[in-house]
Amino acid sequence: MSEVKLPAELPAPKIGFVSLGCPKALVDSELILTQLSAEGYRTAKNFEGADLVIVNTCGFIDDAVRESLDTIGEALAENGRVIVTGCLGARTVPGAAGDANLVRQVHPRVLAVTGPHATQEVMDAVHAHCPKPHDPFLDLVPATGIKLTPRHYAYLKISEGCNHRCTFCIIPSMRGDLVSRPVGDVLHEARGLFDSGVRELLVISQDTSAYGVDLKYRTGFWDGRPIRTRMFELVEALGALAEPYGAWVRLHYVYPYPSVDEVIDLMARGRVLPYLDVPFQHSHPDVLRRMKRPASGEKNLERLERWRRDCPQLVVRSTFIAGFPGETEEEFQHLLDFMREAQIDRAGCFAYSPVAGAAANELPGMLAPELREERRARFMAVAEGVSAAKLERRIGCEMQVLVDAAPGLGRKGGVGRSYADAPEIDGTVRLLAPQKASKTLKVGEFTRARIVAAEGHDLIAMPV
Ligand code: SF4
Numbered sequence: 001m002s003e004v005k006l007p008a009e010l011p012a013p014k015i016g017f018v019s020l021g022c023p024k025a026l027v028d029s030e031l032i033l034t035q036l037s038a039e040g041y042r043t044a045k046n047f048e049g050a051d052l053v054i055v056n057t058c059g060f061i062d063d064a065v066r067e068s069l070d071t072i073g074e075a076l077a078e079n080g081r082v083i084v085t086g087c088l089g090a091r092t093v094p095g096a097a098g099d100a101n102l103v104r105q106v107h108p109r110v111l112a113v114t115g116p117h118a119t120q121e122v123m124d125a126v127h128a129h130c131p132k133p134h135d136p137f138l139d140l141v142p143a144t145g146i147k148l149t150p151r152h153y154a155y156l157k158i159s160e161g162c163n164h165r166c167t168f169c170i171i172p173s174m175r176g177d178l179v180s181r182p183v184g185d186v187l188h189e190a191r192g193l194f195d196s197g198v199r200e201l202l203v204i205s206q207d208t209s210a211y212g213v214d215l216k217y218r219t220g221f222w223d224g225r226p227i228r229t230r231m232f233e234l235v236e237a238l239g240a241l242a243e244p245y246g247a248w249v250r251l252h253y254v255y256p257y258p259s260v261d262e263v264i265d266l267m268a269r270g271r272v273l274p275y276l277d278v279p280f281q282h283s284h285p286d287v288l289r290r291m292k293r294p295a296s297g298e299k300n301l302e303r304l305e306r307w308r309r310d311c312p313q314l315v316v317r318s319t320f321i322a323g324f325p326g327e328t329e330e331e332f333q334h335l336l337d338f339m340r341e342a343q344i345d346r347a348g349c350f351a352y353s354p355v356a357g358a359a360a361n362e363l364p365g366m367l368a369p370e371l372r373e374e375r376r377a378r379f380m381a382v383a384e385g386v387s388a389a390k391l392e393r394r395i396g397c398e399m400q401v402l403v404d405a406a407p408g409l410g411r412k413g414g415v416g417r418s419y420a421d422a423p424e425i426d427g428t429v430r431l432l433a434p435q436k437a438s439k440t441l442k443v444g445e446f447t448r449a450r451i452v453a454a455e456g457h458d459l460i461a462m463p464v
């Protein structure tokens with residue numbers, strides 16, 4: 001007689017997972033993976049070995065849409081059982097009647113499609129198509145959940161959605177209006193991350209400076225004490241939490257509102273990194289108006305000057321769009337002048353790319369793709385000049401560096417980042433082999449290093 005297998009003895013289903021898109025999508029992926037793991041599902045290393053595949057997509061620009069659709073196609077070809085989530089899942093076919101879903105139109109064989117920020121819907125689809133195992137190994141999940149970043153840094157999402165309606169962006173139509181997470185939950189997660197070894201916390205959202213606006217900055221609770229749901233209070237509390245761990249707190253997606261001035265003071269006092277990611281996108285007031293940008297009326301040059309006066313070590317990263325519909329040569333020159341005067345430490349630039357469904361596509365004066373690209377290249381030439389001069393000035397300084405890679409305990413050197421470099425978007429500090437035999441480098445630990453040269457976007461340094 002053959003032996004009957006009890007449900008608990010059956011191997012847990014394996015789920016393949018692909019995470020595409022921005023850090024916000026990455027956080028969604030982490031939530032889904034954490035839930036899968038909590039329920040006892042295993043992860044598969046490739047499509048073939050999986051019982052089902054989840055693809056978390058990006059729908060922001062056309063290249064990302066193509067990459068997401070291609071990945072779904074590959075998963076269908078190699079596995080056949082695919083659930084799609086993420087921003088692309090919320091996109092409809094432009095011009096089609098009855099809100100036809102874009103993913104379903106291109107790949108009708110997918111099992112389910114959800115929009116972003118939909119852990120429960122994804123889990124419902126997983127349960128329907130690949131029932132959960134009988135015995136969940138809850139204890140195997142670390143308290144911090146599953147992280148897709150290296151162990152020593154992590155993204156902390158403080159809100160979802162956005163109240164603005166920038167004409168080039170379709171995020172609000174996909175993710176909805178701003179919804180801030182309760183301040184106590186955010187701080188609880190941050191403490192868990194520091195406890196688990198995170199040494200750099202990257203605060204993200206669509207609009208970090210707007211944190212709490214939707215909740216009218218209501219008072220929440222943390223550690224038995226009242227605390228307002230507001231950017232300054234949150235950042236101050238994160239800085240205090242990070243201090244005993246010697247960890248960094250880095251702020252992304254901050255708009256230049258007057259309220260940010262008080263956060264600069266926290267930076268000057270060393271509570272959080274003197275680094276601000278401010279997506280200016282343009283400088284000319286008319287272009288900013290056409291873009292419907294938040295804080296477009298602010299005097300950004302004066303504000304930057306004041307911030308740097310109050311916090312001289314401040315590093316500013318920003319992104320820009322060249323060749324926005326109707327951009328005149330004069331408006332573009334204004335942007336180049338702004339870049340030279342504002343001395344943005346780290347700047348990225350996209351040539352304007354029409355995103356299906358974005359209001360900007362209806363604006364008059366769409367520029368030829370070659371002209372958009374030419375302006376992007378001219379902008380980057382100026383931006384790289386500014387950045388290179390700033391990096392040169394660091395030669396001879398000693399900086400604290402967080403080590404990201406150090407094979408063989410760094411005896412032949414490694415790679416790290418200073419406070420001026422966010423992971424994946426800025427440059428790195430290439431660490432030379434330490435001169436002292438006793439000096440080792442370990443991933444996730446800090447080292448002091450003397451800057452000896454600059455090369456492209458990177459610095460080269462000798463650990464001391
Ligand atoms: S601020 Fe503008 S660009 Fe950013 S998410 Fe909101 S609408 Fe999009």
